[in-house]
Amino acid sequence: MKLTFSEGSYLVTGGAVGIGAAAAEYLVTSGLNVVIADFDVENGTATAERLSSVGPGKAKFVRVDVSDEAAVEAAVAETVGAFGPLAGALNCAAYLPRNKRVHEITAEHWNKSHAVSLQGMFLCFKHQITAMQPQGSGSVVAISSTAAVAAVPGSSDYVAAKAGVNGLVRAAALDYAADGIRVNGIMPGAILTPGFKQSNAANPNLGGVADLLPIKRIGNPEEVAAGAVWLLSNESSYVTGAVLPIDGGLSAV
Numbered sequence: 001m002k003l004t005f006s007e008g009s010y011l012v013t014g015g016a017v018g019i020g021a022a023a024a025e026y027l028v029t030s031g032l033n034v035v036i037a038d039f040d041v042e043n044g045t046a047t048a049e050r051l052s053s054v055g056p057g058k059a060k061f062v063r064v065d066v067s068d069e070a071a072v073e074a075a076v077a078e079t080v081g082a083f084g085p086l087a088g089a090l091n092c093a094a095y096l097p098r099n100k101r102v103h104e105i106t107a108e109h110w111n112k113s114h115a116v117s118l119q120g121m122f123l124c125f126k127h128q129i130t131a132m133q134p135q136g137s138g139s140v141v142a143i144s145s146t147a148a149v150a151a152v153p154g155s156s157d158y159v160a161a162k163a164g165v166n167g168l169v170r171a172a173a174l175d176y177a178a179d180g181i182r183v184n185g186i187m188p189g190a191i192l193t194p195g196f197k198q199s200n201a202a203n204p205n206l207g208g209v210a211d212l213l214p215i216k217r218i219g220n221p222e223e224v225a226a227g228a229v230w231l232l233s234n235e236s237s238y239v240t241g242a243v244l245p246i247d248g249g250l251s252a253v
């Protein structure tokens with residue numbers, strides 16, 4: 001089966017590297033026009049330039065911090081201005097765990113983590129859905145984590161934020177199910193990305209993680225991106241409010 005997509009623009013927040021960049025590559029090579037929105041200007045620009053040169057779709061980079069509502073709203077407007085009505089959005093940005101136990105986490109750290117991972121997701125949903133309402137169609141996807149349902153030590157801010165993302169996905173799906181706008185999520189397990197390598201270096205609890213996975217290997221970003229792209233495609237038209245694990249069997253344990 002070949003995936004088909006609605007016409008219009010696609011937005012990938014947190015798409016400079018990792019899972020988001022892999023999904024943007026699928027979309028651009030499928031002929032779609034994609035804005036990559038990220039606060040990493042260097043990698044975001046490089047990824048957009050690389051994808052545009054591969055084509056056949058186009059890619060454009062827009063700088064955004066997802067915790068800044070005005071910037072999120074502007075990024076959505078820029079996407080629509082560049083490539084037309086917003087057909088799909090994939091949201092990947094998160095504040096990575098810092099290997100701190102509850103008593104070591106300051107309120108400032110907690111608030112920053114939630115401002116990016118949970119409130120940032122809400123802000124992206126809010127402005128993406130607002131842009132989709134006039135056409136009465138669209139697909140919004142959140143990258144959550146298996147940490148939402150199976151906690152990881154030293155990560156309470158992240159675990160709580162991702163559990164919140166799962167709830168946000170389900171609630172938003174109900175709000176817009178009758179309006180033609182679908183909202184879904186994905187819970188990756190352990191996926192080899194720059195972010196995973198950074199967390200792994202900071203958190204000895206993640207060492208040897210492959211042995212703990214039923215599938216006995218770490219996943220790659222393309223394996224998660226494939227699920228996200230399917231949720232953005234017309235072939236998932238009857239799916240909304242789902243949070244799909246792509247985790248090598250971790251959440252089945």
Ligand SMILES: NC(=O)c1ccc[n+]([C@@H]2O[C@H](COP(=O)([O-])OP(=O)(O)OC[C@H]3O[C@@H](n4cnc5c(N)ncnc54)[C@H](O)[C@@H]3O)[C@@H](O)[C@H]2O)c1
Nearest residue numbers: 014016017018019039040065066093094145190191193195
């Ligand atoms: N890699 C894994 O093992 C794994 C597992 C479970 C969930 N996830 C989730 O997948 C998503 C993508 O993770 P990844 O592993 O590809 O991470 P990554 O760190 O490799 O990529 C995340 C991207 O988000 C961007 N970003 C971070 N904060 C931002 C902000 N405030 N505003 C805009 N952009 C911001 C980063 O610059 C980066 O480009 C995250 O939500 C993460 O929690 C990853």
